[in-house]
Amino acid sequence: MNILVTGGAGFIGSHVVRRLVKNYPNYTIYNLDALTYAGNLENLTDIDTYPNYKFLKGDIVDSQYINELFQTTNFDGVIHLAAESHVDRSIEDPLAFVRTNIIGTVNLLNAVKDNWKDNFEGKRFYHVSTDEVYGSLGIEGLFTEETSYDPNSPYSASKASSDHFVRSYGETYGLPYVVTNCSNNYGPYHFPEKLIPLFINNIIEKKNLPVYGDGKYTRDWLFVEDHAKAIDLVFHKGNNGETYNIGGFNEWQNIDLVKLLCSVMDKKLNRSQGESEQLITYVKDRPGHDLRYAIDASKINKELGWKPSVTFEEGLEITVDWYLNNSEWLKNVTSGDYKEYYSKMYS
Numbered sequence: 113m114n115i116l117v118t119g120g121a122g123f124i125g126s127h128v129v130r131r132l133v134k135n136y137p138n139y140t141i142y143n144l145d146a147l148t149y150a151g152n153l154e155n156l157t158d159i160d161t162y163p164n165y166k167f168l169k170g171d172i173v174d175s176q177y178i179n180e181l182f183q184t185t186n187f188d189g190v191i192h193l194a195a196e197s198h199v200d201r202s203i204e205d206p207l208a209f210v211r212t213n214i215i216g217t218v219n220l221l222n223a224v225k226d227n228w229k230d231n232f233e234g235k236r237f238y239h240v241s242t243d244e245v246y247g248s249l250g251i252e253g254l255f256t257e258e259t260s261y262d263p264n265s266p267y268s269a270s271k272a273s274s275d276h277f278v279r280s281y282g283e284t285y286g287l288p289y290v291v292t293n294c295s296n297n298y299g300p301y302h303f304p305e306k307l308i309p310l311f312i313n314n315i316i317e318k319k320n321l322p323v324y325g326d327g328k329y330t331r332d333w334l335f336v337e338d339h340a341k342a343i344d345l346v347f348h349k350g351n352n353g354e355t356y357n358i359g360g361f362n363e364w365q366n367i368d369l370v371k372l373l374c375s376v377m378d379k380k381l382n383r384s385q386g387e388s389e390q391l392i393t394y395v396k397d398r399p400g401h402d403l404r405y406a407i408d409a410s411k412i413n414k415e416l417g418w419k420p421s422v423t424f425e426e427g428l429e430i431t432v433d434w435y436l437n438n439s440e441w442l443k444n445v446t447s448g449d450y451k452e453y454y455s456k457m458y459s
């Protein structure tokens with residue numbers, strides 16, 4: 113079986129690629145990634161010599177390249193993760209998100225439609241999406257698969273649009289697809305622009321921890337390897353034309369999470385308890401900041417038997433240990449050196 117994973121050099125994609133390469137030696141896993149600032153082949157050095165792994169440097173926005181790729185390789189499935197993924201960047205540059213998240217997704221859909229059209233049997237297009245498409249919850253309630261789309265940021269609007277395009281190709285052309293909408297991930301290889309890895313890095317360097325607004329915004333956190341496990345399960349066992357919500361059953365107000373992280377880091381770094389909390393600085397709020405996300409993951413639990421395998425405290429400790437033991441990775445990522453090195457190697 114040939115599986116195309118897009119965005120496999122990013123945070124979640126690298127965990128998905130690693131899992132598939134290791135668990136399915138009879139598959140060939142193609143990792144297609146443009147190696148933007150967020151793509152890093154150092155995320156995959158432990159598996160890049162496996163015989164069933166192939167890296168392809170390419171941009172999903174390049175329709176000619178994508179179409180030629182599908183003409184020359186017979187893919188049985190696509191797991192699509194490539195995206196611009198950071199909300200703050202989407203506020204600065206919405207068009208970059210339209211380009212990759214919408215146009216890139218439609219290019220992939222056209223390539224599968226045109227190249228699989230004679231026989232969709234056994235094929236599957238899997239779109240990895242986000243709970244942010246549902247907008248914001250108040251203090252109560254959970255997002256279900258029936259919640260109406262109501263995106264508030266350019267990022268979530270672009271992901272909502274790509275979800276709709278995937279669904280429309282199912283309705284219009286009969287494309288076999290699945291979509292999952294997942295909550296906030298955390299874990300190793302997370303790019304240090306997102307809350308948890310940014311704050312780990314800043315605590316190590318004794319820099320300020322910029323908490324947006326009053327810090328009372330709530331997110332539902334999931335360990336990234338549990339997300340990769342869910343993706344594996346849905347890809348193999350999910351029903352075509354269905355959406356599955358994935359979440360951690362694990363809501364935290366940002367300020368409580370940051371205080372917990374400070375305490376774990378103080379212990380690990382042999383600093384006195386309370387030292388890192390001094391770095392907390394309340395800053396201007398993110399425009400359009402969604403108050404609360406929380407997922408009802410009962411459908412994937414009941415239908416496919418998935419549930420998170422680690423508690424937040426366990427996952428956070430694994431994550432903190434990983435960052436402390438991989439200071440070279442963190443240094444390379446924050447300096448940007450990796451990008452120059454690897455793009456030369458693969459171009």
Ligand code: NAD
Pocket residue numbers: 118119120121122123124125144145146147148149150151152170171172173192193194195196197198212216240241242243271293294295296297298303
């Ligand atoms: P990431 O930013 O870490 O990685 C994105 C990857 O896509 C990078 O390797 C990048 O090089 C690649 N990429 C970007 N533009 C590309 C293009 N035009 N062509 C080819 N490759 C390109 O993102 P992530 O956090 O790993 O998220 C992966 C997917 O999961 C995204 O679709 C995101 O919307 C979704 N998601 C993320 C989270 C989360 O908490 N991080 C939660 C739910 C869903």
Ligand code: DAU
Pocket residue numbers: 197198199200241242243244294295296297305306307308310322323324325329330331366398405
């Ligand atoms: O819910 C899933 C989404 O989670 C994914 O689709 C996105 O790709 C992913 O980036 C993430 O989006 P968030 O905006 O929730 O994640 P972020 O880490 O940027 O922010 C988490 C919360 O922390 C949010 O309420 C904003 C706040 N925050 C973030 C940063 C970077 C701060 O207070 N300070 C910060 O410096």
